Amino acid sequence: MIEACPVLAIRRPVRRPTDAQIAAFADTPTSFIVDAMAGQGALAAAIAPLSTELPQAAHGPALTVNAGPGDCLATLAAPAFTRPGDMVLIGVAGHQGCAALGDRVLGALRNAGAAGAVTDGPARDLDGIVTVGLPVWAAGLTPNSPMNTGPGEIGLPVQMGGRQVETGDMVIADRDGVVTVPFDLIDRVIGKLDTIRHLEGERDARVANGLIVTPDIEALLASESVAWVD
Structure with missing residues (x-):
């Protein structure tokens, strides 16, 4: 007899940045964080703030959700595992045929204390999302709705926007986009931020x-490295 396969695979979080580490990224532009990682770290540009009517900046530890293309079962279960301050990242393998999330699941994430949500798929129910007020970064809008049959994953690594993200990585998002900092690099990046802030301030003053x-x-x-063409 063939046994039914599980519809969800869930890994409980085993690591999380400290409160001090999380606070170190507050009010820090995503561009500064990218500069601290040699120009890397941003998700694909298609993942952008959903609406100017929502807050345009958020940061916190990642809770990863792999809902899969066209499905939302794992997304519906995610609020049960969301801790206050989490950035919930919902991967749908870039599927654009239907929404990855909507106002009700975002309301549940807000109720669980999430700092924001990020997805590589579209969202739906914009008026309701604005009412919920949770910051959202997504790949657009569509009224099409997903299935909720699974399979899906929560707490396992997810591929999103050209990067692999793991639960416990730092996620920082603003008007420019979304940047992720691998857990093992958090302290290294924090250690570079003061220098970057100073250099950026100097450059802005010169301009x-x-x-x-x-x-x-x-x-x-003025050097011989330039070829002048008549």
């Missing part, structure tokens, strides 16, 4: 004071 071309570019233009 505000009339800078046109930086000294290194001026030196390049």
